[in-house]
Amino acid sequence: MSIVRSRKTALVILLLTSFGLSHGFQQRGRQRTISGSVRPRREIRLFNDGHPFQARGPRFSRTDILVKFKPSVRRLWAETAISAYGASTERIIPGTNIYKVRIPEGASVETIVQVMKQNPSIEHVEPNYIARIAATPNDTLFNLQYALYNTGQEIGVPGSPQGKNRADIKATAAWEETKGSADIVIAVLDTGVELLHPDIKNKLMSAGRDLVNDDFDATDDNGHGTYVAGIAGAETNNNSGIAGVAWNAKILPVKVVDKDGSGFYDWIIEGITWAADQGADVINLSLGGEDTSQLLLEALEYAYKKQAVIVASAGNDDAAVLYPAAYDDYVLAVSATDYNDSRPSWSNKGPQVDVAAPGVRIVSLVPTWYFGPGSLPYGFGEGTSASAPHVAGLAGLLKGLKPFLKVNEIMDVIRFSSDDVNSAEQPGKDDFLGYGRINMEKALVPIKVSK
Amino acid sequence: MKISRLLVAVILSVASWTGASFGQTAADRVALKAALSGEYFARTLGWDDEAKPRTSTLKTYLALAHVNLQLMEGFDIAVLAGYASSDPSGVSFKKLPFSIDFEAGAVSGYVLGAEARKSLFTYQNFEISAYGQFVVYRGVEKSWELEGLSVDGTVELAPAWTRLALGPVVAYRRFLNFTPYFSVQYNRLSGTLEMRQNIQTLAGIEKKAIKAKSPVALLLGGDYALTDEISLGGEVGIMPYQSSLDTSFKLKVQISFQ
Numbered sequence: 001m002s003i004v005r006s007r008k009t010a011l012v013i014l015l016l017t018s019f020g021l022s023h024g025f026q027q028r029g030r031q032r033t034i035s036g037s038v039r040p041r042r043e044i045r046l047f048n049d050g051h052p053f054q055a056r057g058p059r060f061s062r063t064d065i066l067v068k069f070k071p072s073v074r075r076l077w078a079e080t081a082i083s084a085y086g087a088s089t090e091r092i093i094p095g096t097n098i099y100k101v102r103i104p105e106g107a108s109v110e111t112i113v114q115v116m117k118q119n120p121s122i123e124h125v126e127p128n129y130i131a132r133i134a135a136t137p138n139d140t141l142f143n144l145q146y147a148l149y150n151t152g153q154e155i156g157v158p159g160s161p162q163g164k165n166r167a168d169i170k171a172t173a174a175w176e177e178t179k180g181s182a183d184i185v186i187a188v189l190d191t192g193v194e195l196l197h198p199d200i201k202n203k204l205m206s207a208g209r210d211l212v213n214d215d216f217d218a219t220d221d222n223g224h225g226t227y228v229a230g231i232a233g234a235e236t237n238n239n240s241g242i243a244g245v246a247w248n249a250k251i252l253p254v255k256v257v258d259k260d261g262s263g264f265y266d267w268i269i270e271g272i273t274w275a276a277d278q279g280a281d282v283i284n285l286s287l288g289g290e291d292t293s294q295l296l297l298e299a300l301e302y303a304y305k306k307q308a309v310i311v312a313s314a315g316n317d318d319a320a321v322l323y324p325a326a327y328d329d330y331v332l333a334v335s336a337t338d339y340n341d342s343r344p345s346w347s348n349k350g351p352q353v354d355v356a357a358p359g360v361r362i363v364s365l366v367p368t369w370y371f372g373p374g375s376l377p378y379g380f381g382e383g384t385s386a387s388a389p390h391v392a393g394l395a396g397l398l399k400g401l402k403p404f405l406k407v408n409e410i411m412d413v414i415r416f417s418s419d420d421v422n423s424a425e426q427p428g429k430d431d432f433l434g435y436g437r438i439n440m441e442k443a444l445v446p447i448k449v450s451k
Numbered sequence: 452m453k454i455s456r457l458l459v460a461v462i463l464s465v466a467s468w469t470g471a472s473f474g475q476t477a478a479d480r481v482a483l484k485a486a487l488s489g490e491y492f493a494r495t496l497g498w499d500d501e502a503k504p505r506t507s508t509l510k511t512y513l514a515l516a517h518v519n520l521q522l523m524e525g526f527d528i529a530v531l532a533g534y535a536s537s538d539p540s541g542v543s544f545k546k547l548p549f550s551i552d553f554e555a556g557a558v559s560g561y562v563l564g565a566e567a568r569k570s571l572f573t574y575q576n577f578e579i580s581a582y583g584q585f586v587v588y589r590g591v592e593k594s595w596e597l598e599g600l601s602v603d604g605t606v607e608l609a610p611a612w613t614r615l616a617l618g619p620v621v622a623y624r625r626f627l628n629f630t631p632y633f634s635v636q637y638n639r640l641s642g643t644l645e646m647r648q649n650i651q652t653l654a655g656i657e658k659k660a661i662k663a664k665s666p667v668a669l670l671l672g673g674d675y676a677l678t679d680e681i682s683l684g685g686e687v688g689i690m691p692y693q694s695s696l697d698t699s700f701k702l703k704v705q706i707s708f709q
Contacts, residue, residue, distance in 0.1 A: 108694070110694070110695075111694050111695055114495065114508075114692075114694075114695035114696075115695060115696060117493060117508045117510075118493040118508070118696070118697060118698040120491055120493075120510070120512075402545075402546075402548070404546065405548060408652075409548050409653060412548070412650075412651070412652055412653045413548050413549065413653070415601070416549075416600045416601055416602050416604070416650055416651065416653065417549070417600060417601070418601050419601070420601050428601075429601070435601040435602075436601050442549075442599055442600065443549075444550075445550070446543055446544075446545065446549075446550035446551055446552040447549055447550065447551055447552070447597060447598075447599065448551075448552045448554055449551055449552070449553050449554060449555045449595050449597070449606055450554040450555055450556075451554070451555055451556045
C-alpha cells in the first residue's frame with residue numbers, strides 16, 4: 001500500500017514540477033527577476049484619471065437616429081418619407097442604405113423609432129447608439145491580461161513579446177452579457193489559496209478544506225493554487241491587480257497538494273467529493289498524473305452527477321493527456337494556446353483534449369509572501385495550469401447565466417463555442433487544441449440569426 | 452382555442468337571435484359575396500426576457516380571401532383563408548443552450564378565420580353595426596444555420612398567433628357610392644414563438660409567449676361601390692401604446708353575387 005501511495009505521490013509531483021520548473025512560477029529565481037520587472041508597475045499611470053471606462057451617460061444620441069430603407073426604396077422617396085416625420089436627413093453612410101436622420105426638435109428618440117418601425121418601407125430603424133470600451137474592468141494590471149483582451153500589447157515589461165490582436169477569449173464582450181453570479185462556486189483543488197490576498201480575499205466562499213493537514217484552513221504554502229484561483233476568480237473591478245474570468249463567482253479553496261507540489265490521490269478524491277458536497281458548481285483541477293485510478297474516476301462521476309462542471313489541465317510535457325483530464329466522460333481537458341493563438345510545444349495532446357485556453361505568460365496572483373516585502377503579489381506563469389482556470393471561469397459564468405443547463409450541456413456549449421484557431425493545419429476537432437481556443441463571447445452572448 | 456369557441460358561440464347566438472327572419476325572408480335577402488383583401492400591420496409586442504419585460508415589433512402582411520354570406524339585410528358572416536408573412540424580428544431567446552437574437556425576418560404561413568357583422572340600428576345617416584373577427588396564423592417552420600460555432604447547428608422557428616377584433620362600427624350612409632366608417636375595437640393579438648436549437652448533441656426548445664401591447668384599435672375606412680357588384684375598400688388603423696402608435700393598413704376588393 002505504501003508503495004502504491006508513494007508512486008501516486010510521485011506522479012502528482014511530476015506534473016506540478018513540470019508546471020513549475022519548465023513553465024511555472026515555482027522557479028523562484030527566474031520569477032524574482034520578473035518580479036523585479038513588475039515592481040515599476042506601481043508607477044504605471046492610469047488611463048482616464050484612474051476611473052473605469054464604464055458605460056456612463058446616455059446610451060444613444062438624443063438628436064438623431066439611424067434608418068435603413070428597403071433596397072427597393074429610392075433616395076427621393078426615402079427622403080420624402082423622412083420629411084413626413086418632420087425629420088431631416090443628415091447624411092447617408094457611404095456604401096450603405098443607412099440614413100442618419102435628425103429627429104424633430106422636442107421629439108423623443110424612443111417615440112420616433114417606434115413610429116418609424118411601423119413603416120413598411122423601412123427595413124430597420126434604431127437609435128444612434130454610443131459605443132464605449134466594453135465592460136473593461138479597472139484592475140490596474142488588466143492591460144497585461146492578453147488572455148482576456150488582446151490588443152497586441154506587450155505582455156510584460158517593455159521588450160516583452162507582443163500578442164496578436166484579438167488572440168484572446170473575448171472576456172470583455174462576454175462580460176457585457178453577464179458578470180456571473182455570487183451564487184456560483186468554483187472549487188479550486190490545488191495547493192490552497194492565500195486567504196488574505198487582497199485581490200481574492202473577498203471572493204472566497206470560506207477558508208475551504210485542507211486535506212493535506214486535515215483541517216479547514218486551505219492556506220496556500222506553495223503559490224500554485226493562489227495563482228490558479230486568481231485566473232478564475234480574482235476580485236474584479238476593484239481598482240487593483242487583475243481581473244478574474246468569473247467576475248462575481250465565489251472561490252472555494254481545497255488543498256489537495258502539499259507545499260512541495262505533491263498530492264496523494266486520496267486527497268484529490270476526497271477533495272472532489274467534498275467540493276461536490278459543498279455545492280461546487282465548477283471544480284478546477286490544475287494537476288494530474290499519468291496513472292489511471294478507478295477511485296478517482298468514481299469521484300469524478302460523483303461530482304459530475306451532482307452537476308459540477310469539472311475542468312482539468314492536459315499537462316505540459318508534449319505527451320499524452322494526464323489524469324484526471326483524460327477521463328473524457330466527466331472532465332473538460334484543457335490544453336494551452338499562447339498570445340498568438342498558437343499551441344506551445346509543451347502542451348499535452350490526445351483525443352481527450354476538449355478545448356484550449358491561453359497558458360503562456362499569464363499574469364495572476366502570487367501569495368504576498370512569495371516575492372517578499374515590497375513586491376507586488378502578482379507574477380507571470382505558464383502551463384496548462386493557467387489554461388484550465390480560464391475555462392473554469394467560463395463554466396462558472398455559464399452556470400450563473402443558464403442555471404437550467406445540465407453539466408453535459410455546459411461542457412458542450414464550451415466546446416462548440418470555441419474558435420478553431422488551428423484550422424489551417426488541423427481543421428475541426430483535433431488532438432492538440434480540441435475544438436479550439438475558448439470564446440466567451442460566443443458562449444454567452446446571444447447569437448444573431450439574421451437574413 | 453377557447454377564444455375561437457367563444458367566437459363561434461357568439462356567431463351562433465347572433466344567428467339564432469335573428470333566425471326567424473332568416474327563414475321568412477331568405478329568398479329575398481341571402482347573398483353571396485367574395486372578397487380579396489390585403490393588410491399590413493405592425494404591432495408592438497411584449498414578451499419576457501429573464502423576468503424583464505421587453506418589446507419588439509411584429510410586422511405582418513396578410514392576403515385573405517373572404518367568402519361572405521349575407522343571411523339577411525344587415526347581417527353578414529364570412530370565413531377567411533389566406534397567406535401571411537409575419538416578421539417577429541427583435542425577439543431574444545435565452546432559455547436555449549446558445550442564446551439567440553432573432554433578426555431573420557418574416558416567416559410565411561397560412562391564416563384561417565371568421566368574421567361577422569350585424570347592423571344594430573340607424574340614426575339619421577349613421578348606421579351602427581357590431582363587428583367581430585377572429586383569425587389564426589400558423590407559420591410554416593423555418594430553419595437557419597447557426598454561424599460561427601465550431602460545429603454545425605441550426606435553429607428553427609415556428610410562430611403562431613391569433614387576433615380577435617370586436618367593436619362597434621359607425622358608418623355614414625349619406626353618399627350614394629361611398630360609405631366612410633369609423634370603428635373602435637378591442638383588438639387582441641397574442642401567440643407563441645417556438646424556437647428549436649439543434650447543435651450535434653445539444654438540443655433545446657424555447658416557447659415564448661408574445662402579446663401585442665395595445666389592446667385597442669381606432670379604425671377609419673371607406674367602401675366605394677364601383678358597380679352594383681364590385682366595391683373597393685380601404686382602412687387605416689392606429690393602436691396607441693404608451694407614447695407610441697401601432698398602425699395598420701387594409702385594402703379590399705369585394706364582388707357580390709345576388
